[in-house]
Amino acid sequence: MLSLGLQILSWGYGGVVSLRNLLYKKKVKKSFFYKKPIVIGVGNLSLGGTGKTPLVIYLVQLLAKEHVVAVLSRGYKRTSVDFKVVNGLASASTAGDEPYLLYKHFLGNPNVLITVCENRAKGVAKIMEYRPNVEVIILDDAFQHLSLTPHLNILLTTFHQPFFTDHLLPLGRLREPRKGASRADIIVVTKSPPNLSQSKIDVIKTAMQPYHSKALSIFFTHTVYHDPVAIGDCKTNQLPTVLLLVTGIADPLPLRIYLETNGHKVTHLAFQDHHWFNDVDILDIFNLFHKLNDPDKAIVTTEKDYVRLIDHHGIKLLSRLPIFYIPMEIRFSQEAQGDFEEKINQALLF
Structure with a gap:
């Protein structure tokens, strides 16, 4: 019943979009x-x-x-x-x-x-x-x-x-x-x-x-993923084995697979695409990082998430921890x- 309802809504949506596209095609x-x-x-x-x-x-x-x-x-x-x-x-x-x-x-x-x-x-x-x-x-x-x-x-x-x-x-x-x-x-x-x-x-x-x-x-x-870039006080670009991956992008799975394939143990805190981090989010990241049962650990995020994180005053709290972003490119x-x-x-x- 649910899929039938979604199908009907999908047909309706498609009809509206197709009409709009036709109006442009016919000038x-x-x-x-x-x-x-x-x-x-x-x-x-x-x-x-x-x-x-x-x-x-x-x-x-x-x-x-x-x-x-x-x-x-x-x-x-x-x-x-x-x-x-x-x-x-x-x-x-x-x-x-x-x-x-x-x-x-x-x-x-x-x-x-x-x-x-x-x-x-x-x-x-x-x-x-x-x-x-x-x-x-x-x-x-x-x-x-x-x-x-x-x-x-x-x-x-x-x-x-x-x-x-x-x-x-x-x-x-x-x-x-x-x-x-x-x-x-x-x-x-x-x-x-x-x-x-x-x-x-x-x-x-x-x-x-x-x-x-x-x-x-x-x-x-x-x-292609490049070497991690340290944020804040961290003085090394070497990732430890245990990682807290923080993402607010549409498709974070490829990055997680990349990290796990390279031998990292990943705990993933995933937010919706284009998520704007708030005070509660920063505290959740901070607390979850400290719950990871390994002294050699770090926070990892994407470059797109990094530019949103630096917009939040809570980055001062996170920058005291080992935190990195992973640059990437297409090839x-x-x-x-x-x-x-x-x-x-x-x-x-x-």
């Missing part, structure tokens, strides 16, 4: 297109956890070598409103955790501008007012923002839960029907095994064929990387 609703600057959209059909932020970082690193690049994000759960340039006066709460992470990542790079605006079409216009020499704008999490048409649309989906096996909200995690993939120019399958066989690649590509109506490129990436195979970057560079010739 009943207006979609803005800017010939210049070049606009690259990065997004997904599902809710969070597909690895958008690491791909945005990858794109900015690639493009900012020779171009002035702006990132435009909604700034999910930020306390500010309207168009804002993320700068030294901002924080994770005022800018949103992902834009603030991007700002910290590219701090000091004169070719990179991080901005937020709920209205993406308005945001592009404001960026060009603020900095007319911007050549490329990357729209973060904008696949469903049909009021702005990008030159290149990149759709992300995860290896373990690809969009073609998922269902519409609330039955599944899809924001729109699977056929929305037809708007993509590139599909990136994230969180794949590092040594994926060609037969498995072919199976996934074949399964995607019914959901796109034009020739597009499909790439596979895997996650293509060597052959695929060249093909992907060629597709990106081709878009700049528009």
